[in-house]
Amino acid sequence: MSPIDPFSLITPGRKIHGISAILLPLKADDSVDWVGFDNHVHRTLDAGLSPAVNMDTGYGHLIDEATRVEVLGRTQEIAAGRKYVAGAFVKDDPGSPYDADAYRTSMDQIQQHAGVPVIFQSYGLIGGSEDQIVQAYQSLGANCDAFYAFELSPIFAPFGQVYSLEVYSQLMEIQSCVGAKHSSLNRMLEWQRLDLRNRQRPDFQVCTGNDLAIDMVMYGSDYLLGLSTFAPDAFARRDAMWESGDPKFFELNDLLQYLGTFAFRPDVPAYKHSAAMFLHLRGQIETNRTYPGSPCRPDSDLPILQNIVDDLEKRLA
Numbered sequence: 001m002s003p004i005d006p007f008s009l010i011t012p013g014r015k016i017h018g019i020s021a022i023l024l025p026l027k028a029d030d031s032v033d034w035v036g037f038d039n040h041v042h043r044t045l046d047a048g049l050s051p052a053v054n055m056d057t058g059y060g061h062l063i064d065e066a067t068r069v070e071v072l073g074r075t076q077e078i079a080a081g082r083k084y085v086a087g088a089f090v091k092d093d094p095g096s097p098y099d100a101d102a103y104r105t106s107m108d109q110i111q112q113h114a115g116v117p118v119i120f121q122s123y124g125l126i127g128g129s130e131d132q133i134v135q136a137y138q139s140l141g142a143n144c145d146a147f148y149a150f151e152l153s154p155i156f157a158p159f160g161q162v163y164s165l166e167v168y169s170q171l172m173e174i175q176s177c178v179g180a181k182h183s184s185l186n187r188m189l190e191w192q193r194l195d196l197r198n199r200q201r202p203d204f205q206v207c208t209g210n211d212l213a214i215d216m217v218m219y220g221s222d223y224l225l226g227l228s229t230f231a232p233d234a235f236a237r238r239d240a241m242w243e244s245g246d247p248k249f250f251e252l253n254d255l256l257q258y259l260g261t262f263a264f265r266p267d268v269p270a271y272k273h274s275a276a277m278f279l280h281l282r283g284q285i286e287t288n289r290t291y292p293g294s295p296c297r298p299d300s301d302l303p304i305l306q307n308i309v310d311d312l313e314k315r316l317a
Contacts, residue, residue, distance in 0.1 A: 006191050012245060014242070015239075016243065018235055020232045021052045023057050023276060024057075024058040025040070028289070032070075038074060040229075044229075048239075049228065050083045051075060052086070053086045054071055055086075055224075055226075056269075061157070062291055062292075062294065069109070072110065081114075084116070085115060088119050090102045092122050094158075096122070099122070103119065103136075107119070107147065116178075117144060117148070119150055130164060133163070134167055137149060141174040141176040148177070148178065148180060148224070153185055153186075156268060162182075168193055179205025185210050185211075206222065207222050211227040214227065214257055214260060226275070230274075262274070270295040274305070277301060
């Protein structure tokens with residue numbers, strides 16, 4: 001493949017489509033803070049972003065079925081016809097066969113609640129050949145109106161895989177596949193996908209999942225980020241600045257990127273505790289607890305996060 005000129009991809013004035021993962025907040029007894037959850041979904045929608053529930057940020061791989069369904073029901077009611085997406089997650093083990101029926105059941109459940117499925121990878125899904133992987137998506141796509149694919153670096157989960165460009169190209173040929181979340185944390189791989197998208201299917205949404213390079217929106221990416229759960233209002237403001245050509249975009253993006261670099265440092269999955277800390281400091285959820293089984297951050301992070309909160313609130317005032 002010929003080298004990509006990233007500067008040729010920059011698209012000033014573009015309207016950015018933002019999808020923001022929703023943190024599942026907890027009470028002091030580790031039960032779900034449903035009031036905090038509802039308010040977080042409301043704030044995200046009111047900011048103009050689409051919520052993404054039952055994703056990694058919502059502990060989609062840890063919660064039980066009853067919680068998963070409750071999340072979908074509440075989000076459907078709050079969205080009231082507005083778009084939201086939800087993770088279609090199939091839990092399996094290394095060496096497990098691909099479980100198409102489990103994926104269809106999860107996708108049907110999401111669609112019955114008026115959501116758009118985001119197909120999480122699994123050991124079974126990525127365990128086949130490239131042709132088998134494409135065929136799996138084609139079959140799933142034939143049974144739904146719209147879905148998002150999802151490439152996930154193994155740094156986030158051991159069942160993740162970043163596909164070849166040939167596989168990605170074939171995913172774009174599935175008309176019900178309206179986009180794909182790309183979480184490689186690699187700019188070059190994402191630039192390649194944007195270049196391919198521009199040539200093959202311009203309406204396809206390359207949703208960056210690179211919380212360490214949130215300026216990928218400058219190059220034509222949309223986003224489905226965990227970082228935006230910290231401050232959907234700030235992300236919406238930043239996006240509007242890019243669309244209007246306001247140079248303050250860069251200052252706000254720099255602050256949000258500083259937050260992302262701090263929150264998404266190793267152990268990367270602990271960003272969810274950082275998010276709980278941040279939202280608690282903003283007075284938006286009851287506690288800063290993280291879900292049992294999810295890694296924690298030290299309390300020494302709190303003064304740093306407080307400084308970012310203070311700076312952010314000034315910029316949003």
